[in-house]
Amino acid sequence: MRIVCPFCGERELGEFTYLGDAKPVRPAAGASEDEVFDYVYLRDNVAGDTSEYWYHGGGCRAWLKVTRNTLTHEISAVEPAAGVGARQAAR
Amino acid sequence: MTSFQENRLESGGLIDRSAPLNFRFDGKSFYGFQGDTLASALVANGVKLVGRSFKYHRPRGILTAGSEEPNALVELRTGARREPNTKATTAELYDGLEAASQNRWPSLRFDVMSVNQLFSPIFVAGFYYKTFMWPAKFWEAIYEPAIRRAAGLGRAAGVADPDRYDKAWAHCDVLIAGSGPTGLAAALAAGRAGARVILCEEDFTLGGRLLSDGGTIDGLPAAEWISRTLAELATMPDVRIMTRTTLFGVYDGGTYGAIERVNDHLPSPPEHQVRQRLWRIVAKRCVVAAGAIERPIVFAGNDTPGVMMASAMRTYVARYAATPAKRIALFTNNEDGWRTVEAALGAGLQIAAVIDARADVSPAHRSLASKGGFPVLHGAVSGVDGGKDGVRKIAVSLAGGARAEVEVDGLAVSGGWNPAVGLTSYHRGRPKWRDDIAAFVPDGAPPGMVAAGAATGAFGLGACLSQGFAAGAVAARDAGHNGKAGTAPIADDEAFSLTPLWHVAGKGKAFVDYQHDVTASDIELAQREGFESVEHLKRYTTLGMATDQGKTSNVAGLAIMAEVSGRSIPETGTTIYRPPYVPVAIGAFAGHHRDETFHATRLTPSHHWAEEQGAVFVDTGLWKRAQWYPRAGEKDWLESVAREVKAVRGGVGFCDVSTLGKIDVHGPDAGAFLDRVYINTFSNLAVGKARYGLMLREDGIVHDDGTTSRLAEDHYFLTTTTAKAGLVMQHLEFCRQVLFPELDVQLTSVSDQWAQFSIAGPRTRDLLKEIVDPAEDLSNEGFPFMGAREVALRGGIKARLFRISFSGEMAFEISVPARFGQAMARNLMLAGKQFGVTPYGTEALGVMRIEKGHIAGPELNGTTTAADLGLGKMMSTKKDFIGRVMAGREALVAPDRQVVVGIKPTDKARRLRSGAHIIPKGQTPGPDNDQGYVTSVCFSPTSDQWIGLALVERGRERIGEIVHAHDPLRGEDYDVELCNPVFYDPDGGRQRG
């Protein structure tokens, strides 16, 4: 598998580390145990296109949000994990 | 010296008669020529019997001339380089080659195990599932060892492979598999268009079937066209042609695996060179021009030596000028098989008959028969008379029902061709059936890949050239190259007409899978017993699971299953195609990652200094760390370690702790950031101070710990444990980039920038005064416990000094830029000489941390909470932090959790061991009273006895209780007392003093 890092270009799988589903959002401070439980433990585990976090640790150390099909492994989109919007704001 | 080869033609072939090569097969010496394979050289020398089959030990000869060979497997080379199951058909001949037949005893001709054939009525498919069950104990003792000895084929060397391997990457626009007409045409088109091209050919000569079948292309004989084409390709700097290289698999993102047999054509690799190289080829497009494989027809006795695929027979004759037989018959169901007759006649061989299963034969072939004076029999071969010396006679069932017999010493068989659909199907693709050629062809392919030529069922030369050329041009264009490709090479298409015939009924064993001895009746039996799915068929009979990967057997097997189960072939379907396309040496997949270079090695800045001191090193992750520094006369490591501990506790010592993860946390929000990742608060830490921190995972379990210092308002220096350095950095980057992108914070690993030493012991300050600039105030007031700041050292360099203590002594950690690490170690020795300074290793470090009750890896085991470790009070209730909520779940705050406690044996002389379990005193050990286990132990020179830490149920409430340490693995049982985990200086006066 190869991932097109938005910063570095296309790189081979070995440079990346997988974290998992990017859909769950960390609940805000003060969230209930149930909400945090859901965030930490429950997964849709989709067979098909899914958005997930990958870390380009063997390269530029950016966290990426990768849209990938779990049936075919085809990658349709990659963006910085913080989101393109957040990144532009940061600049 | 004679190089007489009885079955070698006087002229012709692609062999170099001026380069005779000596080789040995089963101890007997022979000659062949440069350009031979082992198989062609054996053919040239009239060797027919080359191996024994897997189950029945039947005599077998050479069936094919390629990597699909099921029978002609040998042990190649000797000693440590012995390679089992090497296909003689792909082994390139070299001078001095040694090969031996396999799976026979005492010899190939007289094999005792051929007695198995007598039991063949019982040894049917799956027989072992129905028997060997009684008595139960006999399986491991008797039945299984016998089966294991009988099974298997060749013998591995059993000693370390002496050769080297490596791996490499390659990149191209267009990757082409195969150098037959299709592949060469594709390379021409893509190359001319300006694409970067890699062409892989598993053979050592380019040309594919052209080398055997010839033909006329662009008006030139095939050989001339090949040279002209190669000459043109050679002018293109971005076209790379790799021979002896098999493309074996396709992986995601256009990554392909290929194996290059760099030096297998030599007795051993030249110095500094590898035997084989694994390629990972990244290609934008791939053209599969892998051709097709001729398939056998299943009939009784079809495994007799001398029965050979028709295309293989003409390969031996045309390419190698070697004649497998003198008087041959052809058994075919298609037009292509006749080309073998043409080739054989051209080489002066005698044709005894052609048995054609089709109703009609073309007029051209009919006249060829009458000119050649041999009969054309319409029917099928139904039996073979012969044995280990080869075929003597074949029985033919004629179309009208009559029988005929033909005397021959060789039988060429053509059942049609199966396109090589492997590469196109490795992403679980299922090929589709084409009735006109009675074969499966690719139905789609992984992204970026396309098949062309015979691999798609286009068997004519003209079609191969035009398809290959077109595919090459399109691939180049898709990869962004629009140069002019010119015109495609042109040739005529041969006729290909086929009437499917899979299986001829008859008496005697008719083999579908030669190597695994799967017969037509085995398939019928499998169907009868309900194993009708092709996957069940494969698993029940082992069809297609041999080293030839079913290349000659799979389609015939499922065709027979279709027949007996009353389904069509496409309804029956294929099994899943799995890589690799040819078996690949495990050594090649490892490359240079073996022995000491299995993984990288990390060295501390003072490593070579420690080596000079005679340190013993220990592997900690990738690190080599000094474990202890033995001195002459010390009888064991315990003695050395005890000396180091005493030296620290009584004076001063130092230890390289550079392996700790070190991270610069910069930015205005650095403090706020740390507040969210640590359970305790860092934003209120004063500049110039250090604080111990604990971080949790989001599930509430302890992740890591370490001290973090504030060096400036917007600069913290964070340390992690050695083991977790990389993971913590990854976690912090996740927090920074994903969870809290609103914070202005920057992270950099500075683990390699700083050589860090722990200096500990009551004389630490004395030592430091020697080396630190006198202007620096090191007094308790000027540099209090948990102080942290930059200091100048004598001689002009700057260091970071932290007053932190892992040993419990008065201690500092000092960091200098890493290239001064060695100098620092030497200077510490110099500065501390008068105080008896002693370097200490990780063992002494461990002893002192246990004496002090500090937790480390064995306690931070991924299941312990802050409270388990006695650090529950550190959890701030005033802020959110990673793991806060989940840490509060009921089972994680339950009162009966196993918590860290100290232990000491009641018998002071008793040694403790980690991994012993804790059982209440007086009870019989069992799952219900297993209350915990010993995590860390050491001999404490300070207490003069073994001490340890343990995780014990309600341990903190049970201080003083005598419990039982139960260690059945080591046959030890003894009483220990649960105690305060801080064995040494519990009120901490020494480290503050």
Added chain:
Amino acid sequence: MAEFSWVSRSPLEHALVAGAHGARGGEAGVSLTEIRNFDLIQVMARRGKAVDLANAAKERFGVAAPDAPKAVQAQDATLIWSGPDQFFVLSRGGKHRIGALGQTFAQSASLSDQSHARVLISISGAKARTMLAKLSSIDLHPAAFPVGMAAATSMDHTSVTLWRGNDRTDGQAVFNLLVFATFAESLWHSILDSAAEYGVDIKHSEEL
């Protein structure tokens, strides 16, 4: 009072043996030079300050800092992209120390000194690309990796920064490699292993 000497030792000092290595006969296919005397500062933009950082860099070095994987040659420094909104300043020892750069970038960036954290190896020769193909998954074809191209990548599972410097006077490409100091000896041996079949010429230099 003892005399302390502070000798700076390269992490490769032990492993690097100048001279020929591997196959002999004919010109060495690979030349390896370790460069020993340099300052290397990591510069990371603070939140919202990327533009300010670019301006400050331009002012100090006269060139725009790289905002893509490139190495930009300034008069007395090389600015090498190392990640989004960050780059290295590589210069001859003493030219651009962290203290001086800290003033330049005080308003726009966080700085981290990496001068001792990396080893710098320069690789060239007729077989340099062929050898690097064994260690690097990056496409180093001249069209794909021209002079000035850089990559934060991994070799043999070890993080490195790789960039193509100016060609040698004989036209051969030059590949520069920053390797983590504690991995350097290990990766050095991997490089030697990979290059041995082509013949290797080894030296070190204090000059950047």
Added chain:
Amino acid sequence: MKYSIFSLARAAFSGHKNWQRTWRDASPKDRYDVVIIGGGGHGLATAWFLASEYGIRNVAVLEKGWIGSGNAGRNTTIIRSNYGLPGNTGFYELSMKLWERMEQDLNYNAMVSQRGVVNLYHSDAQRDAYARRGNTMRINGIDAELLDLAAVRKMMPFLNFDNARFPVQGGLLQRRGGTARHDAVVWGYAHAASALGVDIIQNCEVTGFVRDANGKVTGVETSRGRIGAGKVGMAVAGSSSRVAAMAGLRLPIESHVLQAFVSEAIKPLIPNVMTFGAGHFYVSQSDKGGLVFGGDIDGYNSYAQRGNMPVMEDVCEGGMALMPMIGRVRLLRQWGGIMDMSMDGSPIIDKTPVDGLYLNAGWCYGGFKATPGSGLVFAHLLARDESHAEAARFRLDRFRTGAMIDEKGQGAQPNLH
């Protein structure tokens, strides 16, 4: 027909014409007391135990493809009970005891081969962890031995002892561990369950659940029509999330691909099952002669049933580091199975919040060795509506309460278990 050497010899005389189907090819009835989704080892074993132990014979096993087409036919055939945490330890030993009598129970030779499993260690810390685990095993009445270097050398003289990056220091041995012929386990349970009246229905894909007004599951919709059920049990590891989603459930499970590899068949070389402690590699040799080996999962969610090269290389690197004698042995085939990776690395066998729907999932790497035990405890749960004593900790709500069974200590990160 009872299988034995005698029936085999008799059959030989009649040219093997009289063999019956190994299991009946059943068509679905309207209703069953229990419908089990998934015709793998677990589903079939559950059916057999329901019929043989609990007297419930009106049972159907629904398989969307051919029986054994999931992980039962796609594993490395290892059986062992060397687990270290309460919950796992007792359960896997229960399973091991059932392996030991399987052939006699089923009248089918599944080639259970107790040739020993050795986990090699390369550091003091690993030794201590194995000591802890081995002692747990012994306390639970399970055989375990801690081998020192000399003992390992004697048992496996072919390992790299002399120039290894991470030298072997010893190993944890379970002699009763070993291998079993994976496909035969499936066929054996099918054979025996079918003989007791269980309907095994292949090519029957479940497409939905039938629920009554109270939400209780009363049947399943399938590609072969609606089938009523008193209770429905899921044993579809690899697809658990997908099937559970049809009932509106989200699970603490991710699907990951685990590759395995087999070499060409060679004469006996490796006597037992070995795991390399300094990398990702484990190996045994099949009775047919192939070295069967594997390593770590590829590390990202996948339903593709095929893997990528980095892990393949990583596994072979581990193999060569441990035993450089396999360098010239050729890798013949590679395949990938879909692991039901749970959030703590341990299985879930429990009722679900949906009435009438029962869950058997989250097996991670433990699925094959668990087959008989899983069948028994799941049958118990289905028959009695309460957990079997040895499966009481495999609760679905343990993640909510914090009572995880985390052998590797990796937390809620399925790809690291």
